[in-house]
Amino acid sequence: MKTKWFKGLAFAAIALTVAFGSITSVASASSKLSGRIVVNGSSALLPLTLQAKNEFQKLNPKVKISASAAGSVTGPQSVRKGIADIGACDWDASLDVPGFKAFTGLVANKVAVTPFAAITNSNVGVSSLTTAQLQGIFSGKISNWKDVGGKDADIIVINRAFGSGTRVNFQVKALNGTDYMTKGDNYKEVKSSGDMKTAIETTPNAIGYIDLVYVTSKMTALKINNVAPTAANVINGSYKVWGYGYYMTKGQPTGAVKAFIEYIQSAKFQNGSLKKLKFIPLSAMKK
Structure with missing residues (x-):
């Protein structure tokens, strides 16, 4: 009985030594x-x-x-x-x-893989826009929410400054290359995704765009051509605004x-x- 007990203890000790040695080896490799x-x-x-x-x-x-x-x-x-x-x-x-x-x-x-979304201030009341409507809004040709199914209010366009990768992706994939408006009383540019988030959350009647990680309950992520900006829709190929x-x-x-x-x-x-x-x-x- 003692022999079996001793052999079991010895086996456990060996196993512990091997395991500990492996952990030590990994830690050592990492620390290098x-x-x-x-x-x-x-x-x-x-x-x-x-x-x-x-x-x-x-x-x-x-x-x-x-x-x-x-x-x-x-x-x-x-x-x-x-x-x-x-x-x-x-x-x-x-x-x-x-x-x-x-x-x-x-x-x-x-x-x-980064999904991007068109976003509005939560007061806008529009949940979906077509490609043509987005092109009109961001080019300045559509300037009132009532023209796209919303209330009678001027659209405030928030754009990312030149050099933004989000701007490049949104222009190519959501606007099909249509040029942005670049000035006007209802136009504003921001430098970062964080700035865009703040601007949309705090500016009534505003529209912009951002990647999904920054979307909050204080804004609306719009459907585009009635397709929601979700990971599942990017993966299945129905939502195109990603990079x-x-x-x-x-x-x-x-x-x-x-x-x-x-x-x-x-x-x-x-x-x-x-x-x-x-x-x-x-x-x-x-x-």
């Missing part, structure tokens, strides 16, 4: 990663970046990450100038897009930068924190 990562660019992607930063730094305490957002175009610009290691951008900045030439030498790393979010790097990423990007691209983060933030996992989209 060190350095500083600077991320700049898209305000649409900022909530994702900040969440990933918090999680990644807990696993890799010797890596320090700082993140700021001044619009998508500042991302690749900062990487090209050597100010940032990662340029968060709402388009593939290694290619030409309307209004912007390609940033040669930069590599586009996909990190998320990939990219982390632009100077050449292929290496070291801590590579590890951080791979963490965001991992199934754990994509199907966990990323989905909770109303982004869509890369794996959900058809190739």
Whole structure:
């Protein structure tokens, strides 16, 4: 009996040692990663970046990450100038897009699928607009809500400033390339997604656009052509106003930068924190 008991105890001790050794090995491997990562660019992607930063730094305490957002175009610009290691951008900045030439030498790393929505102040009372109606509103040709089924009130157009990736995506995918109005008593530009959120929430009769992570109960996310801006509708192909979010790097990423990007691209983060933030996992989209 003592022999069996001793063998059982010895086996348990060996198992514990192996398990502890594995944990120690993983912790050791993580702790070897060190350095500083600077991320700049898209305000649409900022909530994702900040969440990933918090999680990644807990696993890799010797890596320090700082993140700021001044619009998508500042991302690749900062990487090209050597100010940032990662340029968060709402388009593939290694290619030409309307209004912007390609940033040669930069590599586009996909990190998320971002749905965008047309939004109004909660007092507007309109829940759905057609593509033609959106084109008319954002070009300034339609200036009163009564012309699109709402009340008799002037439409206040809130636009993102030039250089915004959300602006690029909305113009191409919601307005089919129609030009924005650029001035007028009922026209205003804001610099970031956070500024857009505040402006729409506090400006009666206002309309703008934003990515889903910023949508609140103080605004209405409009249906477009009677299709709601939901993850399910993006995935099934019925809602078209979405884009990939990219982390632009100077050449292929290496070291801590590579590890951080791979963490965001991992199934754990994509199907966990990323989905909770109303982004869509890369794996959900058809190739």
